[in-house]
Amino acid sequence: MDLTNVRSMELLRRLGFAEEVRKLGTELQIPTMATLIIHLSGVPTTTPYNVYITPGLHTSKAITAWEFPCVEDLRAHIRDQNDGSMPSEPWQRISQAIFERYLKTRCDENPLVDCRFGWKVEKSVESENGVLVEAVQAQSGKKATFFTQYLAACDGASSRTRRDMEIPLDGGPV
């Protein structure tokens, strides 16, 4: 299940989002048509963040396990070992779908962020003064060209931008 690590949680804390993200990861409540409430995908703060290594679901025992503390235990450990070696926030499990939807609403309500979904970055070339980026709208096939000082490649492991900029990937396939 998707993990937001301690460094990301520290960043979210600085932005003032850490508590809301933790709440969304801990318990997501979906009200049904009746008064019934289903708790979906929530991970209680007392559940250890262990990782079990197994050859498959047909075996009853894991080969080995990496044992990591739950949110509450890690928070206590951080508090006890106050020597600057600890992160300032524990990690948090939260589904990527829920996390992205939350961040998207934060972006949408922020006047400094312009979210243009349905636009695919096709090509990019750079010069000393800036980057020329070509994007296409998936539904209409409409093309747009941008000239920008900065282009941030946040398009994943098989990044098109990385390929266009000829930035090699360290290592190889796992």
Add this chain to the structure above:
Amino acid sequence: MSEVNPSYYADRSLIPLHLALYEMTSTPTDMENQENSHKSNHAANGDASIERLEKGTVLIAGGGPVGLMLGTVLAHYGVKSIILERNESTTKLSIVAWRSITDLTQCAGGRKWTSRMSDRWNF
């Protein structure tokens, strides 16, 4: 003979964009300027005009967790950004997890419930 970097034009589809960028960033003389003024704001591919972003604005390719996070971080420091994401919406809940929920709810008229919930919660 001079060595040509074989990877330079490996992707030939980038050539028109290279030409457009060259046309934009090279400073033409006054005479050339007058001659070319009518086509100066056009990319090499068709008639799509170029959107010049304000100085300091960051264009972010990809609206996943990293792109959305970067947008909020930049905004925190007062920097404008435009996020381009190819999908129409954010990542949906995995089909495996959702199917197990729909299986559970089949018995109690769950089909209607799940479609309503998926509309509401973007699954």
